[in-house]
Amino acid sequence: MANQKNEPTKGQGMSLGRRNFLKATAGAAAGAAVLPCFVPGKALGKDGATPASDRIVMGGVGIGNMGRGDQRNFLGRSDVQYVAMCDVKEGTRKGSKATIDKKYKNNDCKTYNDFRELIARTDIDAVHCATPDHWHALVVIEACRNGKDIYCQKPETKTLREGQLMIDAAKRYGRVVSGGSQRVLQDYRRVVNPCWEGKNGKIKSINVKVGPLPMECNKKGENVPNGLDWDMWLGPAPWAPYHPHRCSGSYRINGTCWRSFKDYSGGGMTDWGAHHFGGATFAIDVRELEPNKVTFHNDGGKKYATCHYPNGKLLHHNFPGQGNMHVIGSDEKVEAKPVPKYAGTGGIYGDFIDCVKTRKKPFRDIEFAVHTATVCHLFIIAYQLERSLEWDTVKQQFVNDAEANRLIDYERRTPWVL
Amino acid sequence: MNSKNIAKMTLAAGAVALAADQASAKTDAAAVDTAIKSLKTYDWGVDIKTLAPIEQAIIDTQKDAAGRKKLEKALADMLASGISRSAQDYVCRRLRTIGTGQSVKALAALLCDEKSSDIARFALGDICCCPTALDAIREALPKVSTKLRPGIIGSLGTHRDKKSVAALTKLMGDKDVLTARAAAHSLGLIGTPDAAKALCGCAGKAPEAIKTSVADAGLICAEQLLADGDKAAAIALYKGLKGDGMPKHVKVAAMKGMLTAASKK
Incomplete structure (x- = not known):
């Protein structure tokens, strides 16, 4: 909320209170100097509108396909004041600013090529991030260290180490950090509800069918289009020449978009895996846990793998003969428990905003989100090495497997460090 | 060896392409040699599947220390011989997984060049279980x-x-x-x-x-x-x-x- 310098938040053990909105709407530096001479009734909370002082001041980073959707959802909320956006594509910046300014009937939205400048603004309370996956950890951690709450699109991490660092940063600064899979709660009710209602007895396992694994990209370079900051698009990823398929935000994971490629994504295994594994771990109620083992199987060329949880539950990937979200339970009687739901109104976006206000954990708290991503990464590494692995959930390392431990993270391209 | 099948497996590009028919694929030494030699002309735009035998060799030598060492040396030698940026990128990614002290010299030589430094570090960083790799990175600091x-x-x-x-x-x-x-x-x-x-x-x-x-x-x-x-x-x-x-x-x-x-x- 505006003027956070003087207004402690509940997350920091103090009362939220009213907020000073004026600086926020006018931008970081110029805020105090551009007070409106006429304050409309809506800004004061008349006619059911949220008073400006109670609105969450937001900015967005990465406004491509998913980013636009996220932005639309936040922009449509009366309790959000959207003041800034960042993208490495000039055309996207122009289009996004036009949308935002049209909504507020002003020219106030500030645009940035470098997310660090947006995040450094002291008038912004919360940020949403929908960059390609290789940027997520850097953006989330930068937000936390600048005292911002953040909603980050799924898959939240590109490596195992990133997840732990993101959790640490959120905890260190007491930030609300929500992952961004709306499907986890909304798409799998037919699977989740019977499990939580005890209808499947004691759950033994669930199977997920998803893919493909990420691939390497060796596409020939083309001229960088005008208005694209290719160096910033690549960011921490290894240098590569521009090719439209590398940076296309298309959802087709077939080698024609960044979601297909190892340097920027975990392929379908993380892109759809964030949803499916998220739903599966929710259904069998292991969101709070990490697997401590992944077993790799190769039955005559038919490859599949299984994550093992400390409580004995199994999460299969491509288990032969089982469909997606296939649950194996038992006849044992199990007491029903209430299915967790979003806070506030407006789905996962409302959940995040509500938690920013109340300082509660969002439905897809970063810890749950990272646990889901961890499943994806464990499967990817097991398939890559074609062997079973033990995962030490405390040390965040593979047990007695130096080769697998090399795949926990990667060295980032200068100047990006994590 | 059926390189087409191996490529399918290692790149895993197909729909849930985890179940292929390559279970019995084994390293073909001649194919690996050919693939390594092809790195001399490898560049952006060349089909990465042509290097699939190297991928298979990495998997097949998991429990074959001598074979792994030989493969690593061949890749490190290729790196030192002067290859394209794309080929350097390919080799460094493999050395990240299988590299040991014997690759450090070839990788360290790339650390001060703005075009190859990051990708060399990409490999060296994960060889840091070997002290010479970390030494190489530290020693490069005042030079870069x-x-x-x-x-x-x-x-x-x-x-x-x-x-x-x-x-x-x-x-x-x-x-x-x-x-x-x-x-x-x-x-x-x-x-x-x-x-x-x-x-x-x-x-x-x-x-x-x-x-x-x-x-x-x-x-x-x-x-x-x-x-x-x-x-x-x-x-x-x-x-x-x-x-x-x-x-x-x-x-x-x-x-x-x-x-x-x-x-x-």
């Missing part, structure tokens, strides 16, 4: 350009290289903001009492451009010290971070850290 320094510094921090503390302390005062930020961050990750001392000394007087990085590094360093049982040093760092001039969220984090430290026996 300003542009390359943050990356090198980041690697030294990630691997908690205690021998770098003095150099990083100095670089925290560098006029290049990205270098100074990276140095502070790496000191935080290294997390030794010496690193803490350096961060403590800088915390209150850091220039605006690196203030957030220094504060964040201080908090990370304090957590590391606490994990290592050095409660007194952690508390000293936290005290410095909750002083005037620090952003509110840093002060709160420092206070929270102090409470955690105080409750720790």
